[in-house]
Amino acid sequence: MTNSHLLFDEDDQGLDQLESKTPQNSLQRGRNFVSLYRVHFLLFLACAIVALAVFELHSLVHDAHLHQIRYELRHLPLGLALAALGFTGLSFLSLSGQEFFALRSIGHPLSYRRAALGSLIAQSISHSTGFNLFVGGGLRVRYYLRLGLTFGETAAVQLAFSGSFGLAMCMLLGGAMLLDTQVFSTALHLSSALTRAIGGAAIASGIAILVASARRNHLTILGHEFRLPGSAALIWQTLFSACDLLFFTYALHVLLPAHLGVSYPGLLGIVLLAISLGVASNVPGGLGVFESVVLALVAPSPALLPATISGLLAFRAIYYLLPLLLGAALAAWFELLRQHENIKRLTKGATKFSAPMMPFIFGLLTYLCGLILLFSGALPVAQHRLVHVEHTTPLILIESSHFFASVFGAVLLVLARELMRRKAAAWGLTMLFLALGALATLIKGLNVEEAAVLIVVALLLYPCHKQFYRKSRLGSEPLSLLWSLSFIIAIGATAWLFFFAYKYVQYDSSLWWQFALEGAASRSMRATVAGAIVLVLLTFGSFFWMPKRRPPVATPDDWNAALEIVQKSTQASAHLALTAGKSFFFSQEKDAMLMYGVFRGSWIVMGDPIGPQDKWRDLIWDFRSLVDRYGGRTIFYEISTRTLPLFLDVGLQLVKLGEQARVDLKHFSLLGKDRAPQRNAQSRASREGITFEVIDPAAVAGVADQLKVVSDSWLDARNAREKGFSLGSFDAKYLSQCPVALVRYEGRIVAFANLWLGANREECAVDLMRYEANAPKITMDFLFTELLLWAQVNKFQWFDLGMAPLSGLPDHVLAPMWSKLGRLAVRHGGLFYGFAGLRAFKNKFDPMWQERYLAYPPGTFVRSITDVVGLISGYTPTSVSHHK
Numbered sequence: 001m002t003n004s005h006l007l008f009d010e011d012d013q014g015l016d017q018l019e020s021k022t023p024q025n026s027l028q029r030g031r032n033f034v035s036l037y038r039v040h041f042l043l044f045l046a047c048a049i050v051a052l053a054v055f056e057l058h059s060l061v062h063d064a065h066l067h068q069i070r071y072e073l074r075h076l077p078l079g080l081a082l083a084a085l086g087f088t089g090l091s092f093l094s095l096s097g098q099e100f101f102a103l104r105s106i107g108h109p110l111s112y113r114r115a116a117l118g119s120l121i122a123q124s125i126s127h128s129t130g131f132n133l134f135v136g137g138g139l140r141v142r143y144y145l146r147l148g149l150t151f152g153e154t155a156a157v158q159l160a161f162s163g164s165f166g167l168a169m170c171m172l173l174g175g176a177m178l179l180d181t182q183v184f185s186t187a188l189h190l191s192s193a194l195t196r197a198i199g200g201a202a203i204a205s206g207i208a209i210l211v212a213s214a215r216r217n218h219l220t221i222l223g224h225e226f227r228l229p230g231s232a233a234l235i236w237q238t239l240f241s242a243c244d245l246l247f248f249t250y251a252l253h254v255l256l257p258a259h260l261g262v263s264y265p266g267l268l269g270i271v272l273l274a275i276s277l278g279v280a281s282n283v284p285g286g287l288g289v290f291e292s293v294v295l296a297l298v299a300p301s302p303a304l305l306p307a308t309i310s311g312l313l314a315f316r317a318i319y320y321l322l323p324l325l326l327g328a329a330l331a332a333w334f335e336l337l338r339q340h341e342n343i344k345r346l347t348k349g350a351t352k353f354s355a356p357m358m359p360f361i362f363g364l365l366t367y368l369c370g371l372i373l374l375f376s377g378a379l380p381v382a383q384h385r386l387v388h389v390e391h392t393t394p395l396i397l398i399e400s401s402h403f404f405a406s407v408f409g410a411v412l413l414v415l416a417r418e419l420m421r422r423k424a425a426a427w428g429l430t431m432l433f434l435a436l437g438a439l440a441t442l443i444k445g446l447n448v449e450e451a452a453v454l455i456v457v458a459l460l461l462y463p464c465h466k467q468f469y470r471k472s473r474l475g476s477e478p479l480s481l482l483w484s485l486s487f488i489i490a491i492g493a494t495a496w497l498f499f500f501a502y503k504y505v506q507y508d509s510s511l512w513w514q515f516a517l518e519g520a521a522s523r524s525m526r527a528t529v530a531g532a533i534v535l536v537l538l539t540f541g542s543f544f545w546m547p548k549r550r551p552p553v554a555t556p557d558d559w560n561a562a563l564e565i566v567q568k569s570t571q572a573s574a575h576l577a578l579t580a581g582k583s584f585f586f587s588q589e590k591d592a593m594l595m596y597g598v599f600r601g602s603w604i605v606m607g608d609p610i611g612p613q614d615k616w617r618d619l620i621w622d623f624r625s626l627v628d629r630y631g632g633r634t635i636f637y638e639i640s641t642r643t644l645p646l647f648l649d650v651g652l653q654l655v656k657l658g659e660q661a662r663v664d665l666k667h668f669s670l671l672g673k674d675r676a677p678q679r680n681a682q683s684r685a686s687r688e689g690i691t692f693e694v695i696d697p698a699a700v701a702g703v704a705d706q707l708k709v710v711s712d713s714w715l716d717a718r719n720a721r722e723k724g725f726s727l728g729s730f731d732a733k734y735l736s737q738c739p740v741a742l743v744r745y746e747g748r749i750v751a752f753a754n755l756w757l758g759a760n761r762e763e764c765a766v767d768l769m770r771y772e773a774n775a776p777k778i779t780m781d782f783l784f785t786e787l788l789l790w791a792q793v794n795k796f797q798w799f800d801l802g803m804a805p806l807s808g809l810p811d812h813v814l815a816p817m818w819s820k821l822g823r824l825a826v827r828h829g830g831l832f833y834g835f836a837g838l839r840a841f842k843n844k845f846d847p848m849w850q851e852r853y854l855a856y857p858p859g860t861f862v863r864s865i866t867d868v869v870g871l872i873s874g875y876t877p878t879s880v881s882h883h884k
Contacts (some may be wrong), residue, residue, distance in 0.1 A: 055418050070382065073312035080254050084318050087251035091244050092323065093121045098240035105233035106153050117330065118143045124327025160237060167206050167234075168241035169272050174202030176269030183297070184265035210235060231488040245272065251319055252294075255306045255311035269298040287316075297562040298421070300744050362422035364410050365457045366430055371490060372450055373409025377402060377527035378498040380520035381445030389446055398444055399515055402523045405440035406531035408433050412492055414538045417483055418474050423622065427468035434450055434458040469618070491532045500529045506681035513648060561590050565611055565620075569761035573802055574610045578737055579728040583607075585614045585623050594623055597725050602867035603627045605633045608643050617646055624650045635864050636855040637726065638803060647855040654853045655861065659839075661801035661847035662763075665792045668783070668799075668845070677844060681781040690776060691744045692786040694755070697736050706733040706749045707740070725871045728754075733766070741790070743771070750775040751783055756787045757796075764791040765800035781844070788845065803852050804839040 006211040061138040096116035101108050110118075122140050144154045177184050177199030180562050181192045190198070249268045262270070274293035291312045300308040317621075381389075381402075389398060411433050418426035434460060438451040466522045502521045505511075514522040562584050577584070577595040592611025597604050605623070609616040620636075627634045636647060639656075644654060693702070715721065722729035735754050743751035751771035759765055766787065771779050784801075791799050856864035 007435060029091050041311065059245075062370070067380070068306035069310050069313070072307045072598060075314065076314055077257070081314065081318065083254045084251045084315065087254065088319050088323065091247035091251065091319070092120060092123065094240045094243035095187035098237050098244065099157070099160060099165060101233050101236040101240065102157045102164075105160060105237070106151050106156045108149055110147060114147060120323075121327050122219075124323035136329050136725065159284075161241075164234060165241045165244075165692050167209060168245060170202050171206035171238070172242055172245055173269055173272045175205070176265045176272065177202070180263050180266035180269065183262065184269060190580045206238075210238070213601075244276075248319065252311070252315045255315050255318075256298075257300070257307040257311065260298055260300055260304060260308070262298055269300070270294055273297070286502045291316075300307045301704070305617045319793075348392050358464050359420050359422045362430075362457075362461050362464065363416045365460075366419055367416035367432075367486075369434060369437065369457055370409040370412030370416060371453050371493075372453060373412065373441065374528075374531050374561060375497055376441060376447060376450055377406030377409065377531060378494045378524050379501050379526060381447070385446045386517060389443075391776065395515065395517060398517070398680075400521060401440040401444035403527050404435060405444060406527035407534050408437040410531040410535040412437065413487060413535060419468065422468050423474060424465075424468050425474055431458055431461060434461070443731040449539060463875075483539070487535055491535060494528055498524055506845075548638050557588075560594060561586060562595070565591065565593050568759050569610050570758045570760055571608070571610060572758040572763040572765035573607055573754040575738060575756035575759070575765075576606060576728070577765070579667065579724070579734060580731065581724050585619065585626065587611065588617075591615065592619055594619055595876075597871050598632070598821055599867045599871040601873075602633045602635050602864060603630075604637055604725070604868055604871055607638050608640055617649070620646050620650055625851070633857050633860055633864065633867075634855075634870065635857075636870055638852045639855055641851050641853075644853065644855075651858070652855040652863070653858050654855055657683050657852050658803050658805040658856050659723060659849040660803045661842040661845075663799040663801060663845050664762050664801055665788065665789060665796055668788055668792055674846065677781060678785040681778045681785055684778050685776075685782045688776065689746060690750075690779070690782060692740045692741065692782065693744075694739050694790055697738060697740075700736040700740050701732065703740075703742070703749065704735070707735065707752050707764055708732075710752060710772050711748055711768070711770050717773040723872055725870075730768065738767075741766075741783065741787055743775075743779055743786075745776060751779045753783060753787065757786075761794065761796045763798040763800055764796040766803070780841075782844065801842045801847055803844065804842060804849075 081094060093116075096112070096119040100110075100115040101121035103115055119138060121143060140154050140158055141758045144157070149157075169689075171837045173735070177195050181195045184195045185192050198273050227465060231456075248270070249271045252271060253267055253410075255265060256267075260680045269296070274290045274297075277293055288368070291309075295308065298308065303574050355563045412430065415426050417432065419430060434454045438454040441447040441450045441454070502524065505521045511519075511525055516522075535608075562577050563581075576582070577593075581597055582802065583597060585596065587593065592609060593617035594605045594609055596606065602624075603623075609619050611619075614794045624634045634652065638660075639647065640660075647654065669675065700707075728734055738757065739755045741755060742749050753766040753769040755764060755766055764787075769780075769783070771783075788799050854864065854868070
């Protein structure tokens with residue numbers, strides 16, 4: 001709005017209300033700074049652990065062959081699998097005992113059945129998802145709050161579990177180092193004496209904590225005070241945690257080859273180290289990290305490597321996957337019971353609240369289905385399945401199915417991106433290629449599991465077609481960096497699987513032309529290369545066929561359509577469309593629009609969409625598609641909070657620009673102590689002969705010359721020139737479209753403001769507000785007071801005072817850099833712009849402050865904000881119009 005760009009001769013009254021910089025506040029900021037970088041360091045450490053684990057795992061499994069691992073898995077004795085399952089049950093049984101005593105230690109005991117159910121739900125899911133403290137804690141809160149525990153008590157249970165688990169790990173690791181010194185001496189390159197010393201110290205530390213809990217209720221470590229449970233409760237919890245870890249190790253021990261040459265105490269120590277690194281990495285279930293540590297420290301011989309890998313895979317399925325499925329089912333069943341009375345309401349509302357997430361969810365599922373087909377194409381089909389296929393299916397059909405399954409997978413990866421953009425064509429094509437992919441994977445080798453996954457995703461996607469409503473053509477948006485990386489990773493992972501599966505194959509050109517049932521390497525090579533080529537052509541090829549033509553010029557019909565929409569809009573700011581330099585983007589019915597300007601490749605929309613709100617979503621999406629087809633940047637300037645979800649939906653980032661002041665005219669009054677300045681302005685104006693009037697648009701032409709004198713005086717006093725885009729510029733034709741408020745002094749006009757009137761008398765606002773340099777000092781106070789009273793008398797509900805730039809920005813150590821720079825400008829930029837004075841002036845009328853934001857493409861903030869400033873500063877943008 002215009003008055004957000006005016007300079008007022010007011011003192012910066014808000015500066016003395018800013019937060020004082022006390023030494024205590026500075027100290028707290030310093031602590032926050034250290035905490036922030038501590039988090040960054042931990043994130044870096046976790047990423048480093050994962051990277052090292054992946055690299056180490058790759059080198060460790062290099063000598064293993066895929067068919068050997070498959071053979072070991074198929075011939076795993078059933079008795080060993082059942083034994084591992086039994087030890088897994090004993091492990092979770094130990095966890096339930098720990099949970100039971102943790103509840104007793106906080107003074108809120110529950111029955112063992114309820115404690116065991118809470119433990120199973122929390123631990124089975126948190127084991128496989130990572131971030132145990134948060135995931136397990138969140139599940140416990142969800143479960144125990146229903147049973148009468150407070151949030152603090154539930155948090156105490158989670159902390160008691162984590163503390164006793166750490167204590168048990170410390171003491172067991174110490175015992176393992178004492179019992180099997182050789183494993184740790186070899187793996188960690190320590191002397192036997194030092195290994196025993198470290199083991200003894202670990203046990204002594206655990207005992208010291210147990211003794212301390214018996215003597216005191218609190219323990220102080222490095223200046224931090226911790227509340228300890230009673231000694232009996234802590235001993236029982238530690239004992240059950242130790243049993244959990246012992247049974248965990250037994251479950252793995254029975255699945256590993258018997259001739260590894262690693263004792264049970266040595267394996268226990270290795271497992272504890274692997275768990276520690278897995279927890280530090282926060283990878284779900286320590287996936288990859290746990291396996292790489294165990295393989296590295298166990299160091300199996302090449303002959304035992306496939307059996308060791310298969311044992312780890314079987315352990316992953318038995319200890320992690322099966323409990324995860326059981327825990328998820330129990331959690332779902334618990335939620336159903338918990339919400340039994342509201343089941344119908346929840347079922348009805350589920351679609352409403354989950355609908356906005358459907359495109360993302362199905363885009364992710366489609367991407368995973370594409371990966372399944374690509375990975376399957378890079379791997380050989382199991383021989384026992386080929387035996388069943390060869391008698392019923394011609395070789396040419398097997399070869400072509402293997403080839404096209406990978407092609408379909410590549411297409412699904414691309415369609416996943418289009419689904420997330422809600423495109424209707426992507427929904428139909430995804431349904432088609434999921435069905436084709438399922439058929440191809442069945443024909444090539446009876447891969448029933450893969451086909452079942454694709455069919456289930458298709459069945460789930462089918463009833464959600466209404467969520468994919470955009471009619472834009474596929475591939476109309478340029479490829480983002482994130483999607484580019486995801487496709488590169490998909491191609492790289494597929495290639496790695498191929499070379500791992502066929503590492504002993506001698507590669508030469510003849511492989512391309514071998515067509516035989518035994519030619520698995522040839523089929524996989526052709527399929528892998530075909531999938532990669534299709535993926536490259538479908539994605540990166542969009543750069544070459546994207547149009548780069550110049551936008552069309554607006555027509556007189558567009559201006560007429562825009563005028564009709566503006567006249568029906570309740571938003572007073574919609575009249576900004578009538579100013580020069582605006583372009584329009586209309587809905588298909590031409591009953592809603594966006595107004596925008598183009599500056600250096602940035603297509604900048606001013607304000608919220610105009611027209612019926614049910615058209616806004618389509619308008620924003622289709623405008624984004626239009627801009628992407630022209631290779632531009634989509635920017636929305638001064639948008640309100642009610643539209644923020646729509647802009648997040650199209651992938652834009654948000655930053656707060658300031659706050660807009662709106663006065664509720666139903667409650668506005670000049671009565672009271674706070675209104676004394678306005679009453680004084682009216683009284684002084686009456687004494688000095690200053691008058692106020694509002695003239696109709698038809699009468700503006702008769703005073704246009706006088707208004708120009710006032711405008712020129714206002715610009716000269718500020719050594720400024722006309723601006724544009726976010727406000728109007730002085731033009732007699734523009735001013736004659738709306739009523740104009742005049743302030744006269746001694747018979748001559750000394751100030752004026754043109755009025756924007758929203759439909760149904762919803763809102764009134766002003767654009768140009770200008771006054772002579774020698775006008776009385778009370779002119780602006782008098783003008784605004786009379787404007788508010790005039791709008792109130794004419795039954796308007798709101799009066800828009802415009803935006804205060806950089807107002808209300810967050811002041812926190814974690815606030816974005818833009819907010820910190822903005823607050824710095826408010827504090828010290830008074831010589832250049834009256835930020836604080838502008839807000840102080842608007843505050844005189846007791847407005848409601850509403851946030852205004854900038855929406856811009858990720859990674860383009862500096863360019864976006866400079867282009868907006870360039871457009872506002874007076875540059876005449878390219879005039880464009882486009883219809884859906």
